[in-house]
Amino acid sequence: MSKVLADYYPRNISQYTPNMEFAADVVDGVHKVSLGAPATLDADGIWDGIAAEATAATFTSSSFKTTFDGSSTSVTTTAGMIDATYGRCLTAVGSAGSDHVLTITGRDYLGQLMQEQLTLSGTTILYGKKAFKFVDSVLVAAGQASDTLDIGWSDVLGLPYASEQLISWSEDNVQISSGRRVQTNGQIWTTNSDASLFGSMASNNGFVSGQSYVATVANTTATSALTAEIGGTAVAGLSITVSASESIGDASSDFVVTDDHGLTSKVAAGGAIESVSSVGGTAGIGHITYYIDEGVRFIDADRTATMTATTGDTRGTVLPYTSCDGSVVYEVEYSVNTADLHGIEQFNG
Numbered sequence: 001m002s003k004v005l006a007d008y009y010p011r012n013i014s015q016y017t018p019n020m021e022f023a024a025d026v027v028d029g030v031h032k033v034s035l036g037a038p039a040t041l042d043a044d045g046i047w048d049g050i051a052a053e054a055t056a057a058t059f060t061s062s063s064f065k066t067t068f069d070g071s072s073t074s075v076t077t078t079a080g081m082i083d084a085t086y087g088r089c090l091t092a093v094g095s096a097g098s099d100h101v102l103t104i105t106g107r108d109y110l111g112q113l114m115q116e117q118l119t120l121s122g123t124t125i126l127y128g129k130k131a132f133k134f135v136d137s138v139l140v141a142a143g144q145a146s147d148t149l150d151i152g153w154s155d156v157l158g159l160p161y162a163s164e165q166l167i168s169w170s171e172d173n174v175q176i177s178s179g180r181r182v183q184t185n186g187q188i189w190t191t192n193s194d195a196s197l198f199g200s201m202a203s204n205n206g207f208v209s210g211q212s213y214v215a216t217v218a219n220t221t222a223t224s225a226l227t228a229e230i231g232g233t234a235v236a237g238l239s240i241t242v243s244a245s246e247s248i249g250d251a252s253s254d255f256v257v258t259d260d261h262g263l264t265s266k267v268a269a270g271g272a273i274e275s276v277s278s279v280g281g282t283a284g285i286g287h288i289t290y291y292i293d294e295g296v297r298f299i300d301a302d303r304t305a306t307m308t309a310t311t312g313d314t315r316g317t318v319l320p321y322t323s324c325d326g327s328v329v330y331e332v333e334y335s336v337n338t339a340d341l342h343g344i345e346q347f348n349g
Contacts, residue, residue, distance in 0.1 A: 009109050011081075011134055016112040020341040023161070031161050032168075032333040038084040038157060038324040043091055043125070044150035052100045052120065052140050052147035060137045080134050085109070087131035087158035089261070089317060092151045094120035100143035103309065104151070105349070109133040109158065113348035117309035120149060127261045129302075129312045130346075131158025154261045156319045161336040162301035162343035163316035169296045170331040171322055177204050178295035188275060188288045199228070199275045199288050205321045207265040208235050208273055210255035210291035219246035219284025228290070229274045236264045242277075246284055255291070262297060262319050296320050301337060307347035314343035 005025050009015060025031060048065045051057060061080055068080070082088050086109045092102055098120040105115050108131065118126045120143070138151060169178040183200050202208075211228050219242055226240040237258030243250075256265060267273060275288050297319040302312030322328055337343070 009111060009133070011107060011111055014111045014113070016110045016342050016345065018342070018345060019339065021338055023341055026161065026336055026338065026341065029335050029338050030167065030333065031336050033160060033331065034085075035157050035318070035330040035332060036085045037327055037329045038088060038155075039326045040324055041091075041153060041155050043093060043152040045152035046090075046135055047138065047149070047151045049148045049150060050140070052094060052098055052143060052149050054142055054145040056140060056142045058137055058139045080106070080136060082133055082135065082153055084131075084133075084157050086160050087133035088153050089131055089156035089158075089313075090116070090128040090135070090151060091154050091261075092118050092120065092126045092128075092149060093123060094149040095147045096122050097144050098122055098147040098149060100147065100149070101141040102149070102151075103139040103141070103349070104128070104132070105136045105138070106132045107134040107136070108346060109160070110342065112346045114346035115309050115349045120147075125260075125263070127154060127156075127259050129259060129310075129317070131156070131313050131315070131317055133158070155324045156261050156317045157324075157330070158313060158317055159315045159332070159334070161315060161341045163298070164300055164335045164337055166296070166298040167333040167335060169318075169333075171320070172329055173331075176295040176321075178298075179293075180209065181206070181292045181294050183290045183292060188286065200273045200290050202267045202269055202271045202273060202292055204269045204292070204294040206267060206292045206294035207262050207297045207319070207321070208238065208256075208267055208290060209265065209293045209297070210253060211238060211240060211275060212251065212253040212289040212291075213240050213242065213275075213286050214251045215242075215246045215248055215284060215286040217283070217285035218248050219244060221283035222279045224284070225278040226275050227278070229276050230264065230267050230271065233264050236260045238265070242284055242286075266321065267292070296332075298334070301343050303344060305344070307344055309347055309349070311347065314346055
């Protein structure tokens with residue numbers, strides 16, 4: 001007997017079930033599912049150049065980009081719909097000097113109302129954490145006058161059930177090496193400001209997610225920030241402080257918490273990863289270790305008891321190394337929270 005898979009998710013009927021424990025497509029706490037072949041990311045695919053002014057304004061389907069689908073009040077499943085089966089995360093970017101708070105309202109794939117809040121910071125790209133299936137409106141709070149902003153979607157894809165751990169990842173029916181790998185390397189001078197400091201070569205395509213350092217020679221020169229870089233670009237949110245009083249055997253680690261959807265952390269197999277010191281001198285020496293999420297970056301379900309407009313996705317997300325292009329079909333196998341398959345209730349304001 002084949003598994004019965006749900007495939008009808010009407011927009012205006014919430015199928016969210018709190019504390020859901022059973023589903024036909026979850027076997028022994030494991031779910032394997034195709035995420036389809038989502039389209040290429042599009043930074044202005046929903047709203048393109050809408051106004052961000054000194055007074056607040058709300059934009060709805062009437063201001064959607066002409067290539068984005070439908071009216072937000074329709075009861076069909078195609079109106080205002082993101083193409084990924086279980087939704088995908090959004091992006092936003094403003095014009096120079098923009099400082100407005102955005103409140104985006106929509107629904108997840110279950111039809112559950114949800115909201116996310118992002119704060120513009122000039123032309124810096126903002127990355128959402130929640131996987132939207134439908135987008136209804138955006139409230140642009142008062143801020144600097146005469147600004148504009150774009151809202152679109154990234155390559156970060158939603159999952160149908162509250163995820164716990166990645167098991168396998170496939171693309172076009174080919175299994176891709178996946179999971180967090182540890183790469184331990186030789187000694188590195190930690191207080192040498194030479195930008196050519198070399199750390200490692202990536203074993204496979206993936207995302208650098210952390211670095212650790214253990215001192216083998218005490219640092220006596222100056223406090224140093226040891227920043228991970230790929231191709232001369234710092235990995236966002238990945239820096240270790242090596243104290244001037246560091247002793248032999250002292251260890252420190254840092255893992256990425258700044259979510260830029262792989263913009264600075266993506267590394268190709270054989271690509272160089274560096275740890276670059278912020279100060280000069282040659283006193284401290286230690287071993288450096290990198291952590292690489294190979295093949296796909298997997299973020300498990302956010303279990304914050306009470307969701308907010310800035311918490312993560314209630315079921316988790318995946319970011320493929322191979323970018324979405326409308327043709328690559330992704331399949332993920334992962335363990336799920338069998339006490340609450342649909343995850344914590346979405347924040348909806």
